[in-house]
Amino acid sequence: AQKVTQAQTEISVVEKEDVTLDCVYETRDTTYYLFWYKQPPSGELVFLIRRNSFDEQNEISGRYSWNFQKSTSSFNFTITASQVVDSAVYFCALSEAGGGATNKLIFGTGTLLAVQP
Amino acid sequence: DGGITQSPKYLFRKEGQNVTLSCEQNLNHDAMYWYRQDPGQGLRLIYYSQIVNDFQKGDIAEGYSVSREKKESFPLTVTSAQKNPTAFYLCASTPFSGRAGYNEQFFGPGTRLTVL
Numbered sequence: 001a002q003k004v005t006q007a008q009t010e011i012s013v014v015e016k017e018d019v020t021l022d023c024v025y026e027t028r029d030t031t032y033y034l035f036w037y038k039q040p041p042s043g044e045l046v047f048l049i050r051r052n053s054f055d056e057q058n059e060i061s062g063r064y065s066w067n068f069q070k071s072t073s074s075f076n077f078t079i080t081a082s083q084v085v086d087s088a089v090y091f092c093a094l095s096e097a098g099g100g101a102t103n104k105l106i107f108g109t110g111t112l113l114a115v116q117p
Numbered sequence: 118d119g120g121i122t123q124s125p126k127y128l129f130r131k132e133g134q135n136v137t138l139s140c141e142q143n144l145n146h147d148a149m150y151w152y153r154q155d156p157g158q159g160l161r162l163i164y165y166s167q168i169v170n171d172f173q174k175g176d177i178a179e180g181y182s183v184s185r186e187k188k189e190s191f192p193l194t195v196t197s198a199q200k201n202p203t204a205f206y207l208c209a210s211t212p213f214s215g216r217a218g219y220n221e222q223f224f225g226p227g228t229r230l231t232v233l
Contacts, residue, residue: 006159033219035221037224043205043229044207044227045209045222045224047221047223050221095218095219096217096218097217097219102148102167103148103211103213103217103222104162104175105222107152107160108159109158110159
């Protein structure tokens with residue numbers, strides 16, 4: 001069975017601190033995709049990044065970076081020098097890419113990040 | 118501007134009433150999805166549709182119904198059989214590509230349903 005676990009329910013940091021959001025996944029598929037989404041207080045989910053199972057290169061986009069480690073089934077997200085605008089719920093998600101895949105996403109329960117000024 | 122619209126933003130329903138949530142997209146996406154979000158439970162899939170006139174149950178379809186008569190529209194009806202309908206409902210869509218599972222889903226702004 002496929003599963004995504006985000007063990008951190010809530011994290012509170014002070015502005016300019018670095019923060020890492022953890023994501024651990026389970027799947028029997030050898031080909032899959034991992035995603036991170038941000039949900040600001042307005043409610044709409046915003047896509048941040050996609051990573052496929054064959055690409056373990058870390059990625060950096062401005063203050064955001066992602067660390068994908070297949071050996072530990074983890075896909076962690078780090079925000080460097082956090083800002084108040086980073087306050088949101090962050091979701092990690094998994095999709096199948098094998099035969100018969102339906103483009104369904106399996107979501108973790110989300111991590112609420114609160115950045116205090 | 119292309120995107121997904123959901124209406125209404127807030128909806129109040131009396132117990133025992135059916136209510137329909139609207140979801141429209143002008144992105145020409147093939148697949149559409151309905152999720153329910155409850156505090157601490159993340160997003161759970163209710164129904165999804167990959168093509169017009171076809172849809173499949175997700176993980177929590179009981180008490181809900183959908184239709185997909187047009188590519189751009191995927192309304193969700195919350196029936197009186199749904200025991201605990203108060204929640205935040207999100208609609209999403211995604212195009213098909215040559216790579217299954219590759220495309221990210223695009224989300225609407227959501228509808229917050231409260232049963233009085």
